[in-house]
Amino acid sequence: MNNSTECPNFSAGSSTRYAVDDHGTFGVADDDIREFLREGEHTQTTQTKGEPSATMWGIPLKGIDQIFAPPKPSSPKLAVLRPEQIFDGVVLTVDKENQTFWARLMDRTGSMADEEAEFSFDEISTEDQPLIIPNALFSWHIARKEHNRQTSRVSEIRFQRLPRFIRLSPDVIARSAKRAAELKKLIAESYGYPAVNTSQA
Amino acid sequence: MATQQSTPPRPDEIEVSVFGPGFGESVVVHLGYGEWIIVDSCAGKDANHPKPIEYLVSIGQNPEQCVRVVVATHWHSDHVVGLVEALDVCRQAIFCCSDVLSKDDFIKWASLYQEVPGTPRGSPGKIGQAIEIAGRRSNEQERGMLKFAKADMVIWQSAAARLVALSPSDEMNRRALAFIAHEYACAIERRAIPEKLPSVTPNDTAVVLRVDAGERSVLLGSDLERGQTPLVGWSSVLNACMATEKKSSVYKVAHHGAESGWHDDVWSEMLINNPFALLTPFRHGNHRLPTTEDRARILAMTDRAFIASHPDKSVGKRMPKVEELMRRTTIRRREASDTAGLVRWRAPLHELTDDGRIELFDGAKRLS
Numbered sequence: 071m072n073n074s075t076e077c078p079n080f081s082a083g084s085s086t087r088y089a090v091d092d093h094g095t096f097g098v099a100d101d102d103i104r105e106f107l108r109e110g111e112h113t114q115t116t117q118t119k120g121e122p123s124a125t126m127w128g129i130p131l132k133g134i135d136q137i138f139a140p141p142k143p144s145s146p147k148l149a150v151l152r153p154e155q156i157f158d159g160v161v162l163t164v165d166k167e168n169q170t171f172w173a174r175l176m177d178r179t180g181s182m183a184d185e186e187a188e189f190s191f192d193e194i195s196t197e198d199q200p201l202i203i204p205n206a207l208f209s210w211h212i213a214r215k216e217h218n219r220q221t222s223r224v225s226e227i228r229f230q231r232l233p234r235f236i237r238l239s240p241d242v243i244a245r246s247a248k249r250a251a252e253l254k255k256l257i258a259e260s261y262g263y264p265a266v267n268t269s270q271a
Numbered sequence: 272m273a274t275q276q277s278t279p280p281r282p283d284e285i286e287v288s289v290f291g292p293g294f295g296e297s298v299v300v301h302l303g304y305g306e307w308i309i310v311d312s313c314a315g316k317d318a319n320h321p322k323p324i325e326y327l328v329s330i331g332q333n334p335e336q337c338v339r340v341v342v343a344t345h346w347h348s349d350h351v352v353g354l355v356e357a358l359d360v361c362r363q364a365i366f367c368c369s370d371v372l373s374k375d376d377f378i379k380w381a382s383l384y385q386e387v388p389g390t391p392r393g394s395p396g397k398i399g400q401a402i403e404i405a406g407r408r409s410n411e412q413e414r415g416m417l418k419f420a421k422a423d424m425v426i427w428q429s430a431a432a433r434l435v436a437l438s439p440s441d442e443m444n445r446r447a448l449a450f451i452a453h454e455y456a457c458a459i460e461r462r463a464i465p466e467k468l469p470s471v472t473p474n475d476t477a478v479v480l481r482v483d484a485g486e487r488s489v490l491l492g493s494d495l496e497r498g499q500t501p502l503v504g505w506s507s508v509l510n511a512c513m514a515t516e517k518k519s520s521v522y523k524v525a526h527h528g529a530e531s532g533w534h535d536d537v538w539s540e541m542l543i544n545n546p547f548a549l550l551t552p553f554r555h556g557n558h559r560l561p562t563t564e565d566r567a568r569i570l571a572m573t574d575r576a577f578i579a580s581h582p583d584k585s586v587g588k589r590m591p592k593v594e595e596l597m598r599r600t601t602i603r604r605r606e607a608s609d610t611a612g613l614v615r616w617r618a619p620l621h622e623l624t625d626d627g628r629i630e631l632f633d634g635a636k637r638l639s
Contacts, residue, residue, distance in 0.1 A: 155593045162555055172555075174607050182589065184607035186554070193600055210600075212593055223596050235463035242386045243459065250375075250382035253399065256406025257373055260417040263409050266365050266427070 149217035151224070155179055157210040159227075162186065164202055171202050175210065194227055201229040276613070276632045279330040284617050285484045285627075287521055290322045291551025291579030291635075292611040295349045298491055298523055299323045302432035302484045303620045307332065308340040309364075310480065310491055311350040312357045313611055321353030322611050324360050338364040340427045340434060342420075343398055344478040344493035345369065349553065351397045358401050366405035367418040367426050369439055369476040371447040372398055380455040383464055420478045422511040431620070432484035437511045438495060439476050442502035447476040479508050481519060485620025488517040490541055492525030496532050505534035509541070518543045520626070521616055524576075527553040528561030528569055538572050547629065548576040549614050550638065554605075566638055576638035577629055580612035610634060 157175040164171045169191040176184050191199055198208075208229040215224045238246075280286040286301035295313025302308065307327065315325035327334045338361035343354055358366055371377060372395075381399030408416040418426050420436035421444065427434045439447070458464045477493040498504020505525070508514055520543050526532030528550050538546075548569055553560040561569065561578075569576050589597070597604070612635035618627025631637075 154590060155597075163558060170602060180589075185604055186607045187597075187601040187604040189601055212596055214592075223592055225596050225600050227600075235461070235465055236387050238383065238387070238458065238462045238464060240462075243383070243462070246382040246386040247379070249385060250379040253378050253382060253403055253406065254375065256403060256410070257378070257417060260406050260409035260415050263413055263415040265415045265418075 149215050151213040151215055153179065153211060153213045154223075155210075155212040159208045159210055161202060161204055161206040161208070164204060173208070178209075189227075193225075194229070198227070198229040201231065206230070276615075276630075277329050277331070279332065280617050283485075283620050285482075285487050285489070285620050286615065286617045287482075287489050287523070287549065288326065288613055288615045289523055289549040289551060289579055290326070290611040290613055292322075293552050293554040293580055293607075295322075295352055295611065296527075296551040297321070297323045297350075297611075299326060300482055300484075300489065300491075301617075302339070302429070302434075302482065304431065305332075305337050306429060306432065307334075307338045308342065308427070308434060308482070309338055309357060309361070310342045311344055311493075312341075312352060312354040313349070314352045315611070319353070319356055321357040321360075324353075324357050326613070334360050335362045339429075340364055340418075341366050341401075342426070342434075342478060342480065343368040343401060344480075344491075345476055346372075346395055346398050347494065348394075349555070350494070354397055355400045355404065358404050362408075365416045365418050365427065366401050367420050367436075367478070368398055368401070369444070369447070369478050370419040370421040371439065371444045371451070371476050372402070373419040374448055374451070376448065376452040376455050378402075380451055380458065383455075383458055387464065422507065423513050426480070432482070435481045435483065435513055436478055437481060437508045437514050438479040440502060440507035440511070442500075443476060443498075443504070443507060446503065479525075481513070481517070483517060486623050487521075487618060487620060488519040489521040489523070490519035490537075491523045492532065492537075493523075494526045494532065496526060496529075497534050505532070505537055509534070509536050515540050519546065520618075521547045521549065524548050524550045524569060526560070527551055528565040529553075530562075530565060530568070533568065545573050545575060547616055547627070548573050548638070549616065550576065550578040552578055552580055561638075570638060575629070577614045577631065578612075578636060578638050579614050580610070580634045581636060612636075 156178040158178055159173045159175050162172045162174055170188055171191070172186055172188050174184055174186050191202065194202060201208075206229055208227055210225070210227045212223065212225050215222050280301045282304045284301065285303060286299075288299045290297045290299070290313055292313055296311055297313045298310040300308045300310070309323045312321045312323055314320070315322040324334050327337070334357075341354070341358045341361055341364045343351055343366075358364065372381075377395065378399070381395040381402075384394040384396030385399045387396075402417065405417045420426055420439075422436065422438050422440050424436045425433055426436055477495040479493055479495050480491040482489040482491065495508065496504050498506050501507065501510065519541060522537075522542050524532075525537075550561060550569070566576075610633055613630075613632040614635045615630045615632065616627055617630070619625050
């Protein structure tokens with residue numbers, strides 16, 4: 071939780087707000103930064119860059135551009151994910167009674183041998199659980215998460231959305247019929263040739 | 272005496288090599304005097320490099336010339352990976368599959384799958400492709416290079432060896448054809464084919480083979496299951512005229528040793544006492560064969576049982592933090608089945624006093 075309070079003695083004489091978050095990170099509210107920068111623009115015309123020109127709580131400021139550039143937004147920081155292990159997975163068998171499934175895992179980040187592992191349905195999001203069927207494909211990402219100077223490891227398993235049936239277009243059906251006719255002809259012709267070292271018992 | 276994996280068999284030796292990466296199975300048999308057969312196919316370094324071809328080349332054989340027959344016992348994906356590629360290489364080989372796969376409905380159904388790219392690798396389309404290759408080969412060579420197997424049929428024979436089909440029976444064919452006709456009708460009606468094929472029924476059409484070479488016989492059980500009536504499955508095989516005319520000393524155990532593929536009479540009527548039992552494991556998701564009970568059942572019949580690879584393997588380690596998260600996310604993990612272990616049996620064709628020897632490569636082990 072952030073604690074906001076009034077800054078009693080900003081060098082420009084007006085009060086402003088600052089914030090300290092749970093980790094002690096200091097931040098100044100955006101409006102006040104913009105206001106102060108505007109004020110700085112006025113004063114910067116008469117000052118030499120880098121020379122102390124103002125104070126904050128009695129501390130000399132070395133230069134507005136050094137203190138406030140680039141402006142630090144106080145909005146939440148995005149977490150950084152650094153992938154450490156990625157698997158491509160294929161569901162082998164599903165045990166609905168015990169809510170578990172076995173899957174083959176293929177290492178996409180290294181050269182380790184394929185593995186097979188048993189997972190509980192609990193490891194899969196509710197949204198993806200209906201997709202747990204034999205031959206279903208998924209990816210498993212294990213990553214280092216960096217957020218607010220904290221490091222942790224996260225795991226995410228996501229299933230691909232694939233149809234359970236392969237649609238047959240009229241064209242495919244027609245081609246397969248033609249292929250079947252050719253295959254039958256080949257079989258019939260094969261019967262017409264002398265057998266290779268065989269005899270019927 | 273142990274030999275290197277790359278050492279070829281002597282001309283007067285029979286060899287049965289069983290490859291099993293965990294998901295996949297292939298059997299390569301030397302009939303003697305440089306003639307070979309391939310039964311089913313699994314991936315070598317990838318699906319485009321069939322393991323049986325890689326192996327034959329590795330022992331100095333030329334698959335283009337030496338392979339006489341390529342058999343697809345059924346279309347399950349663990350038996351047909353690389354099958355088309357293997358047949359393509361073996362230019363002098365005839366192609367053999369179940370008789371039901373020559374029927375109109377299957378041909379039409381397979382053609383649908385052939386027209387759709389990216390369909391499951393164990394699809395009927397693979398069989399369709401193989402039939403097409405063999406059919407064209409018949410035309411080119413003006414010889415019958417296609418053979419549709421059914422019970423009591425000699426698939427191939429030479430002066431010293433022959434390959435006999437002991438299944439499917441007429442009833443197995445009838446049932447399989449009804450299933451195929453139904454699937455085809457559904458596909459046309461809904462104008463769509465399922466991404467995942469129904470998986471059980473094809474075992475009803477599995478081709479069981481016996482190899483007779485010299486004084487030796489070998490029974491190759493494919494994935495045939497016991498069956499609910501005497502007309503199908505192993506019961507029907509036992510009723511086949513040629514089934515019990517010779518007892519085999521080596522058995523490629525049916526259906527990865529599963530109870531569903533077990534029939535007591537196979538062991539008493541079709542095999543010698545204490546035969547060599549060669550297995551491939553089946554690891555696919557939570558399915559794992561043979562189970563502890565399966566292994567115990569087999570070991571009660573023979574103390575000479577070997578499996579191409581172990582059903583369970585531990586996995587390699589990644590970054591500790593990543594490992595920790597993976598461990599928290601998953602319930603169990605194991606290495607996927609990729610390396611095809613090899614169980615190899617070689618024996619003199621004619622000296623029955625010599626039982627032959629077993630060699631184990633690439634993770635193959637004695638069954639325990």
